Amino acid sequence: MPPEVRLQAKSSALLTERRGVLQSEAVTGVLLRARSLGPFGFLVVLAILFTALSPRFLLVSNITTVLYTAAILTIASLAQALVMFTRNLDLSIGSVMAGAAYIPALIYTHLHAFGPLLIPSAIVIGAVFGLINGAVVAYGRIPALVATLGTLSIFRGIIYSLAQGEEIGTGQQANWILHFVAAKAGGVPVIVIVAVAIAALATVVMRLTSFGASLYAIGSNPRAAVYYGLDRQRLVLQAYVATGALAGFAGLLLAAQVGTITVDIATGWELQTLAAGVIGGVSLLGGSGGMVGAAIGALIIATVSNGLVQLGLSGSWQTFVQGMAIVLAVAFDVFLQRYLITSRA
Amino acid sequence: MSSARAHKVYLGRRGWSLTLIVLIVLASICASLASPLFLHPSQILNSTGAMVVSGVLALGLAPIVIVGEIDISLTSNLAFCTVVLGLLSQAHVPPPLIVLATLATGLVLGAFNGVLVGYGGLPSLAVTLGTLGAYQGAAFLVGGTNGFTDFPGAIYAIGADTIGPVPISLLLFAAVAIAFAVVFRLTTIGRSFYAVGRASEAVRHSGISVAGVKAATFCIGGVVAGLGALIFVGQYGSGGGDSASGTILTVVTAVALGGLDIYGGAGRVSSLVLAIVLLDVIQNGMGLVNASTTTQTIVIGLVLIMSLLVPELLGRWSREHVDQQRGLLQVLRFSR
Numbered sequence: 001m002p003p004e005v006r007l008q009a010k011s012s013a014l015l016t017e018r019r020g021v022l023q024s025e026a027v028t029g030v031l032l033r034a035r036s037l038g039p040f041g042f043l044v045v046l047a048i049l050f051t052a053l054s055p056r057f058l059l060v061s062n063i064t065t066v067l068y069t070a071a072i073l074t075i076a077s078l079a080q081a082l083v084m085f086t087r088n089l090d091l092s093i094g095s096v097m098a099g100a101a102y103i104p105a106l107i108y109t110h111l112h113a114f115g116p117l118l119i120p121s122a123i124v125i126g127a128v129f130g131l132i133n134g135a136v137v138a139y140g141r142i143p144a145l146v147a148t149l150g151t152l153s154i155f156r157g158i159i160y161s162l163a164q165g166e167e168i169g170t171g172q173q174a175n176w177i178l179h180f181v182a183a184k185a186g187g188v189p190v191i192v193i194v195a196v197a198i199a200a201l202a203t204v205v206m207r208l209t210s211f212g213a214s215l216y217a218i219g220s221n222p223r224a225a226v227y228y229g230l231d232r233q234r235l236v237l238q239a240y241v242a243t244g245a246l247a248g249f250a251g252l253l254l255a256a257q258v259g260t261i262t263v264d265i266a267t268g269w270e271l272q273t274l275a276a277g278v279i280g281g282v283s284l285l286g287g288s289g290g291m292v293g294a295a296i297g298a299l300i301i302a303t304v305s306n307g308l309v310q311l312g313l314s315g316s317w318q319t320f321v322q323g324m325a326i327v328l329a330v331a332f333d334v335f336l337q338r339y340l341i342t343s344r345a
Numbered sequence: 346m347s348s349a350r351a352h353k354v355y356l357g358r359r360g361w362s363l364t365l366i367v368l369i370v371l372a373s374i375c376a377s378l379a380s381p382l383f384l385h386p387s388q389i390l391n392s393t394g395a396m397v398v399s400g401v402l403a404l405g406l407a408p409i410v411i412v413g414e415i416d417i418s419l420t421s422n423l424a425f426c427t428v429v430l431g432l433l434s435q436a437h438v439p440p441p442l443i444v445l446a447t448l449a450t451g452l453v454l455g456a457f458n459g460v461l462v463g464y465g466g467l468p469s470l471a472v473t474l475g476t477l478g479a480y481q482g483a484a485f486l487v488g489g490t491n492g493f494t495d496f497p498g499a500i501y502a503i504g505a506d507t508i509g510p511v512p513i514s515l516l517l518f519a520a521v522a523i524a525f526a527v528v529f530r531l532t533t534i535g536r537s538f539y540a541v542g543r544a545s546e547a548v549r550h551s552g553i554s555v556a557g558v559k560a561a562t563f564c565i566g567g568v569v570a571g572l573g574a575l576i577f578v579g580q581y582g583s584g585g586g587d588s589a590s591g592t593i594l595t596v597v598t599a600v601a602l603g604g605l606d607i608y609g610g611a612g613r614v615s616s617l618v619l620a621i622v623l624l625d626v627i628q629n630g631m632g633l634v635n636a637s638t639t640t641q642t643i644v645i646g647l648v649l650i651m652s653l654l655v656p657e658l659l660g661r662w663s664r665e666h667v668d669q670q671r672g673l674l675q676v677l678r679f680s681r
Binding site for chain 1: 415417461465466467468470471472474475476477478479480481482483485486490586593594597598601607608637639640642643645646647649650653654657658
C-alpha cells in the first residue's frame with residue numbers, strides 16, 4: 001500500500017472517529033437540553049392533551065384557576081428544592097407549613113393587635129422548625145429521610161396539642177390577609193405575582209451568588225466541596241433554615257387560601273413538593289436542576305390535577321400519577337447521567 | 346462515619362441489645378407504677394395487637410435496610426394488598442387462595458421496586474417515595490374510597506383470633522422473626538445481604554449478583570407486607586387505600602431503634618425484635634395512662650431521632666476520648 005493511501009485511510013478513520021465524538025456530543029447536548037427544557041415541553045403537551053379532551057381547559061378563567069392553585073405549591077416546591085440541591089430532603093415540609101399557618105393564626109384569635117406580625121412570625125416559626133431539621137441532619141449526621149420523618153410527626157403533634165381539637169375559621173383570620181390572597185392585579189392573582197417574584201429571586205440566588213454555588217457544590221460532590229474548604233454542615237443548616245422560612249410563608253398563604261385552618265392543613269405536601277422538584281429536573285441525588293424547573297414542576301402538578309378534575313377523574317388518580325411521575329422522572333435522570341458518563345469515557 | 350457503626354465503638358457488640366433490655370425493664374417498671382393493670386398477662390398479650398402490624402413491616406424492612414436500601418412504600422403496598430384481599434373476599438374466592446393471592450400481590454409490588462433499584466440502579470429512596478404515592482393511589486382507584494369490611498371468617502381469624510391466650514398474629518410475627526434470624530445468620534443468602542450492604546463492590550467481584558440480592562430483599566419485604574395485610578384486616582376489621590397509612594413512622598423507628606445500620610451492612614433480628622417490644626411497652630404504657638395519640642406520636646418521633654442521635658453523639662464522644670488517650674500515649678512514648 002503506497003504511503004499516501006495509507007495516510008488517507010488513517011485520516012479518514014480519524015475523521016469518522018472525530019465525527020462520532022461530535023455526534024455523541026450533539027446527542028448529549030440535545031439530551032441535557034431536553035432535561036432542562038423537558039418539563040416545559042411536557043407542560044405544553046399536557047396543555048394540548050387536556051384542551052383536546054376538555055374544551056373548558058383553555059378558558060382564561062380556568063387558566064387563572066390553575067395558576068392560582070399552583071402559586072402556593074410553587075413557593076413550597078422552591079423551598080423543597082433548596083434542600084434537594086444539597087442532596088437532602090424535607091419530609092416535614094407539610095408540618096412546617098401547618099405550624100407556620102396555625103400558630104400565628106392562633107395568637108391572632110386572642111390578640112388582634114398581632115395582625116401586622118402575621119407574615120414575619122410565620123416566616124420565623126418556619127425558620128425555627130427548619131433550624132431543628134438542619135441541626136439534626138447536619139450536626140447530628142442523621143440521614144435526612146429518617147430525621148425529617150421524625151420531625152414530620154413531632155411538629156404535627158405539637159400543632160395537634162396546641163389546637164386541642166379546635167379549628168380556626170375564616171371569620172377568625174385577619175381580614176387583610178384573606179383579601180391579599182384573593183386579590184387580583186389586572187386579572188392576575190396577586191399570589192401568582194408573588195410566586196413568580198420569589199422564583200425569580202431564588203433563581204438569582206442559586207445562579208449568581210456564592211451561597212447558591214456552594215449549595216450545588218455540596219450536593220454534587222460533598223467530599224470535594226469539603227476539601228475545597230466549604231463548611232458543609234453550616235451550609236446544610238442554612239439551607240434547611242431557608243427552606244423552613246419559605247415553607248412558613250407558603251403555609252401562611254395556604255391558610256388564607258383555604259380559609260378554615262384545621263390541624264390537618266398541608267398534610268401530604270411533602271410528596272407534592274418532592275414530585276414537583278423531581279419532575280422539574282431537581283435531582284434527589286443533589287447538585288442539579290434549578291429553581292425554574294421546580295416552579296414548572298409545580299405548574300405541571302397543578303395542571304394535571306386541574307385536568308383530571310375537568311375530565312371528572314378522582315383525586316386518587318392524582319396521587320397515583322404523581323407517584324408514577326416521580327419514578328419515571330428519576331429513571332430518566334439516572335439513565336441520562338449514566339449515558340453522559342459512558343459517552344464521555 | 347455512620348451512626349450504627351459509631352455506637353459499636355461505644356457500646357460493644359452486644360451492648361445495643363443489652364441497652365434495649367434495660368430500657369424495656371425500665372419502661373415496664375414505669376408503666377406498672379403508673380397503672381396497676383399493666384402487668385396483667387392478658388393485658389400484655391392483648392396490647393401486642395396495636396404493634397404487630399408495624400412489627401411485621403419492620404421485619405420486612407430489615408433485609409432491605411441491611412443491603413443498604415430503604416423501602417418507604419411498604420405501608421402503601423400493604424394497603425393495596427388489603428384491597429386485593431377485599432375484592433377476592435367479595436368474589437367469594439376460597440380463603441387459601443385469597444391468602445396466596447394477597448402474598449403474591451405483595452411480592453409483585455415489592456418486585457417492582459426491587460427491579461428498579463437492583464437492576465435499574467435507581468436510588469431506592471426516590472423510587473419508593475414515588476411508589477408510596479402510586480400504590481396508595483392505585484389502592485384507592487381499584488378499591489374505591491369506602492374500602493372493604495366484609496371478609497371470610499378464616500381470613501378474619503388471622504388477625505383477630507387467639508390460640509389459647511396467645512394471638513395468632515403474635516405467633517405469625519414470632520415465626521417470621523425466627524425464620525429471618527435463622528436465614529440471616531446461618532444461610533448463604535442471609536450472609537450475602539450483609540456482604541452487599543457492607544461492600545457491594547467486593548461482592549460483585551466474588552461473582553454474586555448484587556442487583557439480584559437487592560431485588561430479592563425487596564421481594565421479601567413485599568411478601569411480608571402481604572402478610573401484614575392479612576393481619577391488618579383481622580386487627581382493624583377493614584381494608585382500603587388508607588390502611589396503615591401512618592405506620593411508616595413506627596416501622597422506621599423500630600428499625601433505627603433496633604440498631605440496624607441505616608447505611609446497610611449491620612444489624613441483628615434479635616435487637617430489632619427487642620426494639621419492637623420496647624416500642625410496644627412504651628405505647629401500651631402511654632395508652633394505659635390515657636396519653637393522647639398525639640402525645641404518643643410525638644414520643645415515637647422523638648424516639649426515632651434519639652435512637653440515632655444518642656449513639657452518634659456517644660460514638661463521637663468516645664472517639665474523641667480514645668483519640669485523646671492515644672495522643673497522650675504517643676506524647677509519653679516520644680518523650681521517653
